[in-house]
Amino acid sequence: MKKRITIIGINYFPEDTAIGLYTTQFAEYLNDNDFEVTVVTGFPYYPAWKINEKYKFRKFFLNENINGVNIFRYKQYVPKNPILTKRILHLIDFSFGTLINCFKIKKADVVLCIVPFIGTVLIGKMLSKVKGAKLWVHIQDFEFDAVSDSNLIKNKVNVGILFKTLFWIEKRLLKSADFLSTISNSMTFKLSQKVGNNKNQKLLPNWVDPNFIKPNNFKRHKFLSSLKFKILYSGNIGEKQDWEFFIDFVKYLEPLKDIEVIVVGNGSKRVWLEEKLLDLNNIYFYSPVKYSELSDLLCSADLHVLFQKNDVIDTVMPSKILAMMSSKRPSIITGNLKSEVATIINSSNAGKYFHEKDINQVVDFVKKIKEDYELKEIYGKSAREFVIKNFSKDMILNEFKNTLNLIVK
Structure with missing residues (x-):
């Protein structure tokens, strides 16, 4: 029975x-x-x-x-x-x-x-x-x-x-x-x-389903079709993220004409965020994609970002991070050093975790990843291997x- x-x-x-x-x-x-x-x-x-x-x-x-x-x-x-x-x-x-x-x-x-x-x-x-x-x-x-x-x-x-x-x-x-x-x-x-x-x-x-997210077999997504270095945030645009730091981040990157930032998602802070960045030419907003498009979206990025608030010790492992890591792309994440995410990123060598909100350090790391293809590949490979081993x-x-x-x- x-x-x-x-x-x-x-x-x-x-x-x-x-x-x-x-x-x-x-x-x-x-x-x-x-x-x-x-x-x-x-x-x-x-x-x-x-x-x-x-x-x-x-x-x-x-x-x-x-x-x-x-x-x-x-x-x-x-x-x-x-x-x-x-x-x-x-x-x-x-x-x-x-x-x-x-x-x-x-x-x-x-x-x-x-x-x-x-x-x-x-x-x-x-x-x-x-x-x-x-x-x-x-x-x-x-x-x-x-x-x-x-x-x-x-x-x-x-x-x-x-x-x-x-x-x-x-x-x-x-x-x-x-x-x-x-x-x-x-x-x-x-x-x-x-x-x-x-x-x-x-x-x-x-x-995460490693057979669904396929970094070695994807079609470039229409939201990330340019030849520029593409930085992606995909997920909920809500209260937990540090959008003030994100705004500074986008502004610091604007002089670098070969870099663009893409935001894919909805949430309670989206309208406010779009208004704050209305005058910048290096950022694009899109609504969430269908689940069937997620692999192509994530794998079309060169770098993933997630800026969390320092005053919140997030005990949760956000699902978006597992998908980001599975895409075989490096990530930049900020937040409290005691959070679960910090432990995962630091132990997996999947990118860089910043607990101090130093915009210059974060932007310098973006430039480093952009200019060093081999380093980008090392971070990406480590990220995917870690999630397959631990979160399959x-x-x-x-x-x-x-x-x-x-x-x-």
Whole structure:
């Protein structure tokens, strides 16, 4: 008899980036490996923060089957301007629809909740109790930590009690799970700080498909078709990145006429960023590409960049970095030296990690990579070899499957 797993998470196909992409690939992998998979999710909206056009006029509750996976959706409220209060309403509404959809689940051996957001754990706990199932919580990010570290809260006076309450709720919900997993070593450590050491905790990182991103067999993407040295940022244009430093970076590069900067993505800061760089001729903005174009996009770049804020110790390994490294191109990344990303970049020799925001050092490294083709190749080769060895899709998903079999043995 097939083992039955119900996955609860707000992001799923056709979202083809970040958590939505990973949850979809995981669910379909399990379906292909003799599991009966049901997904309870929302309507696709990320990263544009608007309901996908193909789903825009569908009913509020939708049941569909995609690639063998049974999917229950609820059309949640999606704010155009996702400030904190509107995000909270967005999640509350999703919880309401998810609770109703969970009544449609007939049987389950395991209920897997994808965090963010933590509210799904409460619903998952209720469902697992009713169905006699095990509860597994897989943490992609600690959302309360992310909010407290970001600029989403403009007035941080008198919010200490609020966050103490939220962290207490988070701890109770996480401790109610039968099994916990996270995606990075730093997050594993943070999880232990939150709930204590537990044998039922495991590191299960995100992955990259080396057979999908093909640096030795790609077609030059139309966004990066010039003969200039091309620097690419591809991903969410949001609060976590240091866009002030990015603006300085682009301005410093403008006199170098054989270098151009390309930004591919959407997010809450995109309009603001475009306005700040409106007068410069060395930068180009494009909307996100289809997942099928991602390999060509990444491999068409000469150099990848990601500028993170120094005051945020990011315990997450952003999925975009694995894809960047898999493209066999070097990367320049800035941020806190204690972050998970710093550890990965420095140990892999995949490029350069700067924890001090010295614009001259960063620009000098760009020039060095541009002028030294052999050095560029060394960094790129090291990057790809590292992700294949440590984050290969088949290896990680097989570990997920083995973990699931242990939970319900």
